[in-house]
Amino acid sequence: MKKLRRSMLFLPGANAAMLSTAFVYRPDSVMFDLEDAVSIREKDSARLLVYQTLQLPIYREFGIEVIVRINSLKTEFGLKDLEAAIWGGVDAVRLPKTDTPDEIYELEKHMERIEKEAGRPVGSTKIVAAIESAVGVINAVSIAQSSPRMIAIAIAAFDYLVDMQTQRGDGSELFYARCAVLHAARVAGIDAFDAVYSDVNDEAGFLKEVEFIKGLGYNGKSLINPRQILPLHNAYAPTQSEVDYSKQVVAAAEDGEKKGLGVISLNGKMIDNPIINNARRIISRYEASGVRQ
Amino acid sequence: MKIIKDAIAGTLESSDLQVKVSPQDNLEIVIHSNVMHQFGEKIADVVKETLNKLQVAEGLIIIEDKGALDCAIRARVETAVLRGAEVTELNWSLLK
Numbered sequence: 001m002k003k004l005r006r007s008m009l010f011l012p013g014a015n016a017a018m019l020s021t022a023f024v025y026r027p028d029s030v031m032f033d034l035e036d037a038v039s040i041r042e043k044d045s046a047r048l049l050v051y052q053t054l055q056l057p058i059y060r061e062f063g064i065e066v067i068v069r070i071n072s073l074k075t076e077f078g079l080k081d082l083e084a085a086i087w088g089g090v091d092a093v094r095l096p097k098t099d100t101p102d103e104i105y106e107l108e109k110h111m112e113r114i115e116k117e118a119g120r121p122v123g124s125t126k127i128v129a130a131i132e133s134a135v136g137v138i139n140a141v142s143i144a145q146s147s148p149r150m151i152a153i154a155i156a157a158f159d160y161l162v163d164m165q166t167q168r169g170d171g172s173e174l175f176y177a178r179c180a181v182l183h184a185a186r187v188a189g190i191d192a193f194d195a196v197y198s199d200v201n202d203e204a205g206f207l208k209e210v211e212f213i214k215g216l217g218y219n220g221k222s223l224i225n226p227r228q229i230l231p232l233h234n235a236y237a238p239t240q241s242e243v244d245y246s247k248q249v250v251a252a253a254e255d256g257e258k259k260g261l262g263v264i265s266l267n268g269k270m271i272d273n274p275i276i277n278n279a280r281r282i283i284s285r286y287e288a289s290g291v292r293q
Numbered sequence: 294m295k296i297i298k299d300a301i302a303g304t305l306e307s308s309d310l311q312v313k314v315s316p317q318d319n320l321e322i323v324i325h326s327n328v329m330h331q332f333g334e335k336i337a338d339v340v341k342e343t344l345n346k347l348q349v350a351e352g353l354i355i356i357e358d359k360g361a362l363d364c365a366i367r368a369r370v371e372t373a374v375l376r377g378a379e380v381t382e383l384n385w386s387l388l389k
Contacts, residue, residue: 016365017308044381045302045372051388052364052371080383087385118385 002281003065004028004288005152005191006220006236007229010069012037013046019053025226028288029065034081035072035096043077047084054088067128069094073106082107085125086114092126092151097159099135101146108147126151128193132159137177140184150190154222155181157195171212182217191219200225210235237292238282246279246286253279296352300376303369310358310366312373317353320344326358339363343370346387352377 009027011018013034022030032053038046050068059066068090070081085093095107104127115122127149131140137160144153155177157168166173178194185192194213197206210232213221221232238246248266253276256264264271296316303311310326322344324336336358343366344354354370361369367388375383 016303016310016361016368017306020308020362020364044375045368048371048375049365049368051385052368056362056364083383083385087388 002284004220004284005065005193006285006288007232008067008154008193008220008222009226009229010037010196010222010224013050013068014038014042016049019049020056022226023058023062023064025229026062027064027223027226027229028220029067030059031067031069031094031222033069034077034084035069043071043080047077047081051084051088054085054090065091067092067094069096069130072097073103073110079110082110083114086111086120087118089120090125092128094128094130094154096130096156097132097136098129098143099133100139101142104129104143104146104150108149111149123149125149128152128154130154130156131177131181132156133163134160136160137180140181141187144184144188144190150188152191152193152219153181153185153188154193155195156222171209178213178216178218185219186217192217194218194221196222196224197228198224200227203231207231207235233289234293236285237289238286240291242282243286243291246282249276249279250283294347294349294374294378294380296349296374296377297379298377300373302372302376303365305357305359307359308361308365310356310361310369312357312369313353313355314373314377315353315355316351316377318351320349320351320354322354322356324356324358326356326360328358328360335363336366339366340370343367344374347371347374348387349374349378 005028007027008029008031009022010031010033011022013032019032032050034046034050068085070093071077073079111125112122115125127147128151129143131137144150157174160177161167161173182192197209206228249271252264252266296314299315301313303309305311322340326333326336
């Protein structure tokens, strides 16, 4: 079954306590941040701390995907960050401010060289591209399709809204970008992450936004505080009746496969692959966090 | 790697440590830790192993530990040494 990516928790790359303990919150993915959360004078220190933290087995033991947000390759820090991430054995790298597929091609070129030098299989490091500008949104489909390493595409709201000469409001200001990024992800067959909700004290506002992006079809959301993980996972958890029906669908599908049936039906209704795949998705969410409370 | 100037890395926050390095003719490691009694020896081992990997044979290394994990100890020692040696391009295979 495909990896669940409901929550991507950002952690400042220079903070030793947070990097070494965040597994206790059980996010689906953690994002060790070397970009905006790290001051210029601590870039070297954070890079080494992230490299060493990547050696900790605990995240893998809990099935938590580890991603590193590097600085842009246009900066003096980006390539050094990439070296630290790959030598450290990261699962995926998040490239900020991705405007064109050419930036992904350049990233891949460096990845291949570093993987060879570090003795990692070529292609084993995956990519998450963050879209943070109008041009990035317009190019989202070609960015999402630019590499077999791509596992997800994310929208980052702050820079995008500055670029659009507006600010956070009722959500309408992000509507086009959210839909464009999500469509790009679906065209490419990868996951889509929504932007962070920065007011951690406003749980009602957070949940309203989660319901909205879940309704659009987003796989999950970038988070800046561990307090947002449980409410988010709960919002993505299925209801008991959805679980019961999904189990019946999967059982009927497995039974039909055993009997070699071309057409499978349940309670007199035909069930096809999209229904079966959706049922499996629901069961995997149920197995990860139970039924919705 | 030779330490040619005073340098510092890390913080005094819980689960972190601060490492100060200075040029000196011999290698001297001084460790203060709030878990010295239980883990002092282990911290010293991690510091020595890290210095060995970086081929540091001399210098004064002062550690103020606040209960950091091994990964943080390694990272802060590496950062302080690289800063003290004025090395900006790291050969990552050294750290393996």
